[in-house]
Amino acid sequence: AGGFDVERVRADFPILQQQINGHPLVYLDNAATTQKPRAVIDAISDYYCYDNSNVHRGAHTLSDRATAKFEAARQKVADFVNAETPAQVIWTRGTTEAINLVAASWGGANLKAGDRVLVSAMEHHSNIVPWQLVAEKTGAQVDVIPVDESGTLDLKAFALMLDHRVRLVSVNHVSNALGTINPVAEMIALAHDAGALVLVDGAQAIGHWAVDVQALGCDFYTFSGHKLFGPTGIGVLYGRRELLDAMPPYQGGGEMIETVSFTGTTYNQLPYKFEAGTPDIAGVIGLGAAIDYINALDRRAAAAHEDALLAYARDRALQVPGLRLIGTATNKVAVLSFVLEGVHPSDLGMLMDQQGIAVRTGHHCAQPLMDQYQVPGTVRASFTIYNTFEDVDRLFAALDKARGMLL
Numbered sequence: 118a119g120g121f122d123v124e125r126v127r128a129d130f131p132i133l134q135q136q137i138n139g140h141p142l143v144y145l146d147n148a149a150t151t152q153k154p155r156a157v158i159d160a161i162s163d164y165y166c167y168d169n170s171n172v173h174r175g176a177h178t179l180s181d182r183a184t185a186k187f188e189a190a191r192q193k194v195a196d197f198v199n200a201e202t203p204a205q206v207i208w209t210r211g212t213t214e215a216i217n218l219v220a221a222s223w224g225g226a227n228l229k230a231g232d233r234v235l236v237s238a239m240e241h242h243s244n245i246v247p248w249q250l251v252a253e254k255t256g257a258q259v260d261v262i263p264v265d266e267s268g269t270l271d272l273k274a275f276a277l278m279l280d281h282r283v284r285l286v287s288v289n290h291v292s293n294a295l296g297t298i299n300p301v302a303e304m305i306a307l308a309h310d311a312g313a314l315v316l317v318d319g320a321q322a323i324g325h326w327a328v329d330v331q332a333l334g335c336d337f338y339t340f341s342g343h344k345l346f347g348p349t350g351i352g353v354l355y356g357r358r359e360l361l362d363a364m365p366p367y368q369g370g371g372e373m374i375e376t377v378s379f380t381g382t383t384y385n386q387l388p389y390k391f392e393a394g395t396p397d398i399a400g401v402i403g404l405g406a407a408i409d410y411i412n413a414l415d416r417r418a419a420a421a422h423e424d425a426l427l428a429y430a431r432d433r434a435l436q437v438p439g440l441r442l443i444g445t446a447t448n449k450v451a452v453l454s455f456v457l458e459g460v461h462p463s464d465l466g467m468l469m470d471q472q473g474i475a476v477r478t479g480h481h482c483a484q485p486l487m488d489q490y491q492v493p494g495t496v497r498a499s500f501t502i503y504n505t506f507e508d509v510d511r512l513f514a515a516l517d518k519a520r521g522m523l524l
């Protein structure tokens with residue numbers, strides 16, 4: 118597809134070159150976390166070997182170097198998502214912390230009894246529970262945008278839900294459990310017309326195509342570095358400047374202050390106002406290296422490769438007796454979620470692992486969605502740039518064998 122050289126990409130990922138339980142590893146759990154290219158591992162290792170120091174503090178060379186690399190990564194992220202300024206890129210531990218930050222800070226300051234926050238029925242728990250927590254404190258309510266049997270968000274129902282009480286809509290760009298791509302641009306336009314803000318949880322989108330926060334027009338955008346070939350422990354909150362400026366701090370501590378006294382404290386400017394404490398400096402630098410790595414790829418060809426893998430895997434899945442696909446939307450990323458009649462997903466996962474195939478089984482932190490489909494969980498195979506057609510063949514060969522043992 119598009120001349121995409123998957124073998125060259127695979128060679129960049131040391132972890133893929135190993136055997137698991139006597140079989141070459143087939144890693145199909147990319148929606149949970151992606152593997153890291155050598156360039157990212159080296160950037161982290163180099164930082165600790167040569168530059169390690171605290172940022173924004175020292176009057177010495179190492180601290181200057183660490184700070185320069187740290188802030189260069191912020192600029193890379195700003196360019197990567199087309200943020201207006203790097204000051205609008207806030208480092209967090211991941212998507213989860215980014216959403217909690219907005220819920221606690223913006224929600225705590227702006228929500229009141231009777232206000233509504235809308236989330237969809239296909240949200241990750243990290244885009245449900247923070248809103249429930251702030252709703253409990255403020256008396257606001259969390260309402261659910263319905264999702265149909267195919268795993269498609271009901272845009273008409275959404276439009277009808279938008280009344281003057283809706284203050285914020287928080288929805289994922291792509292569902293981690295199903296792979297559905299949500300029509301967030303249309304949703305943002307509708308929400309803004311109704312006077313509501315929109316947070317887009319981009320955890321599952323950011324690794325698949327070039328996101329442009331200004332073109333989308335979203336108010337907040339969140340993602341995790343580890344779904345983007347970067348390290349765990351680092352993520353991003355992008356926000357519109359006037360919103361971030363008006364929001365109170367999330368956590369208090371060093372770095373986020375301007376002056377501190379016992380009669381009153383003033384806060385630092387953006388982005389530091391939201392970055393209390395020593396940050397994950399190595400994580401930030403690793404994420405910067407991941408973005409450099411992605412920018413050097415032909416992203417269109419990579420996306421076409423993923424689409425081709427999904428189409429092939431879906432065809433294969435349809436030939437397996439008793440296999441039910443969960444989520445059949447046509448507009449989706451390369452995620453195949455399914456159940457096998459008469460077999461518990463976790464039993465299947467164990468037998469697949471014995472054959473070297475890494476898939477995710479369970480509720481995928483989306484229990485309300487599993488309840489809607491009346492399944493305890495699914496088996497999820499999620500594909501990325503380093504997966505091959507042979508990986509798909511291995512997946513279905515392993516599935517066949519497991520079926521034979523279980524049924």
Ligand code: PMP
Binds near residue numbers: 210211318320482
């Ligand atoms: N939202 C979605 C759609 C996700 O897929 C994930 C990760 N599975 C999260 C939020 C949470 O991300 P993290 O655990 O990196 O904070």
